[in-house]
Amino acid sequence: MSPHTAPILMLIASNVFMTFAWYGHLKFKTSPLWIAVMASWGIAFVEYWFAVPANRIGSAVYSAAELKTMQEVITLVVFAAFSVLYLKEPLGWNHLIGFCLIAGGAAFIFQGR
Numbered sequence: 324m325s326p327h328t329a330p331i332l333m334l335i336a337s338n339v340f341m342t343f344a345w346y347g348h349l350k351f352k353t354s355p356l357w358i359a360v361m362a363s364w365g366i367a368f369v370e371y372w373f374a375v376p377a378n379r380i381g382s383a384v385y386s387a388a389e390l391k392t393m394q395e396v397i398t399l400v401v402f403a404a405f406s407v408l409y410l411k412e413p414l415g416w417n418h419l420i421g422f423c424l425i426a427g428g429a430a431f432i433f434q435g436r
Contacts, residue, residue, distance in 0.1 A: 330381030334394050337373035338401040340366055346402075349410060392432040399425060 324332070344366035348359035374394075381390045399422050406412045 326380050326383045330377040330385065330390065331393060331397075333373045333377035333380070334390075334397050335401065337370050337377060338394070338397050339405075340370035340373065342398075342401050342405045344370060346405065346410065388432055392429045396426055396429050 344363040347366070348354065348363060351359065378387075378390050381393075385393070403414055403418070403422065407414060
């Protein structure tokens with residue numbers, strides 16, 4: 324797999340795991356907090372097995388700022404889908420505009436490549 328595409332795919336996988344680690348427990352609010360923390364920590368451990376190699380591989384062709392920007396944009400896309408599909412929370416026009424502004428700012432990071 325190309326060092327241009329591998330980090331993107333691995334960061335997507337990483338963000339799916341991290342989103343579940345950070346927010347998945349919100350569907351189980353009656354579970355003790357320590358169980359939520361331990362389960363989240365276990366999920367985050369798997370997330371690191373995608374994120375760290377993604378950044379190591381990606382650093383061959385992307386700057387650290389570009390990798391971080393990719394990660395943030397991917398996080399927003401994954402979170403938006405997670406929020407709607409898993410948590411059943413609607414996204415409003417204000418969320419869409421805010422996400423678009425963030426994506427627009429992210430585009431500046433890749434100018435001059």
